[in-house]
Amino acid sequence: MAMNQIPGHNIYVGGIFALSNKQALKRANITHIVSALRFGGNQELLKSYESHLVEVDDVDYENILEHFPSAIRFIQSGLDAGGSVLVHCAMGKSRSATICIAYLLHQQRRNLTPQAALALIREGRPLCEPNDGFMSQLELYYEMGCPDEVDDHPLYQRWLYRRDVEDSVACGRAPELSSVRFEDETSTPAQISDSDGSSVEIKCRKCRRELAKTPSIISHEKEKHENAKAKVYTECAHIFLHPMRWMTSSLFPQGEGDAPLSGRLICPNPSCGANVGKFAWQGLQCNCNHWVVPALGLAKAKVDITKKRSSNLPPTSVGIRMPPGMRPAEGSNNGRGNL
Structure with missing residues (x-):
């Protein structure tokens, strides 16, 4: 499955090979592409489209939450322009699904939970499965109220502080005073x-x-x-x-x-x-x-x-x-x- 549509939305989820299927992209009216990859996609394949890069690896500890606002705005701009949007990663399973779930949560804050949004995406692409760390960040985003921006939100700041503590403790030392968030x-x-x-x-x-x-x-x-x-x-x-x-x-x-x-x-x-x-x-x-x-x-x-x-x-x-x-x-x- 190169790419699959999210039911009821002009948004498609796929792997990197979806970029090579020009006919499928044309049939789906793809005008905007989100690449959720550490080193981006093939720029030659992307040159005919509006593109947005989310540089993340598919690992639990990666901070994908910080990319939600910009990715959501980009997806919405593509839909508002009358086109369709492809969100892809390497396999179309974890990173791309996470971005799409964040978009759905933002658009339907009162009607969807992260698990419900994932279930909707799986109706079109059953293999979608964000890693545990990404699901935790989606739960946090949902708890935050799916805001337009996350950087200054108290829950996000608290989460960043806890990550700093974990990094320090993993090295056998206490965190730096300057990195501690005093409630x-x-x-x-x-x-x-x-x-x-x-x-x-x-x-x-x-x-x-x-x-x-x-x-x-x-x-x-x-x-x-x-x-x-x-x-x-x-x-x-x-x-x-x-x-x-x-x-x-x-x-x-x-x-x-x-x-x-x-x-x-x-x-x-x-x-x-x-x-x-x-x-x-x-x-x-x-x-x-x-x-x-x-x-x-x-x-x-x-x-x-x-x-x-x-x-x-x-x-x-x-x-x-x-x-x-x-x-x-x-x-x-x-x-x-x-x-």
């Missing part, structure tokens, strides 16, 4: 609360210094532990965070110099200095059995966690449920206890 310097007002409109505040139990709010907290799924009789949930002992500026002295005790891969997180209040948690750039396994990478965790035994409601109701402390005679008065913020 409290990048969160927008729209990110200050959970989906239900509530927000969480975490403070040092010893001095009450605020350490984190909702945007900086990383949620992770708890995994079930086997025990002799049944599968049970083990409560998490730490609250994992994205990097915060106050952590700098713990993460980078020598400034821009060599930094430790792991260590303790110390309360930033100079008169306190309490040990409030630990960090490990290479990751930690939470006691709920979930791996968090990189891991910057506040120990629940060392902090107080308060959840504020979005309504006019008073804030409540998230902690151990106390007996009636020992509960703080309604509206009090003195509740203590582990999450």
Whole structure:
């Protein structure tokens, strides 16, 4: 199969050999060609068409997400001009399918998921199968809302930062201070609360210094532990965070110099200095059995966690449920206890 049409669209997916089939290109009214190849296609074969190059290899770790906006604009320009568009890679299986899925998601943000878009493409070309890394990037693009541009999106910036951390850890060292994305310097007002409109505040139990709010907290799924009789949930002992500026002295005790891969997180209040948690750039396994990478965790035994409601109701402390005679008065913020 040299190339196949995506049902309902004047977009074709194919391999590099599709460029040599002039008759098929003419019958399909191909006017624009996207080449998803590291070193591009045959320029002699492309000279009769409008062309766009997406220089990527078909490997999980390749950043194909950064190319989505320009490729989508190019595809749309070809369709708007009344032509058809061929998106090809070497085999017409992974890179080309990924670009086409990104286009479909962008055009039908509310109606398609990455898996649904892939299923649609497979109706015309069953062999399409983006590699796992590309599918993860498509899921991220979908989570971002399929924006016109990705460079400045917080989720994309966070993803790039995590890639930098992974590269550094693979070399046996902590990331550079200049490459760390501090969440409290990048969160927008729209990110200050959970989906239900509530927000969480975490403070040092010893001095009450605020350490984190909702945007900086990383949620992770708890995994079930086997025990002799049944599968049970083990409560998490730490609250994992994205990097915060106050952590700098713990993460980078020598400034821009060599930094430790792991260590303790110390309360930033100079008169306190309490040990409030630990960090490990290479990751930690939470006691709920979930791996968090990189891991910057506040120990629940060392902090107080308060959840504020979005309504006019008073804030409540998230902690151990106390007996009636020992509960703080309604509206009090003195509740203590582990999450």
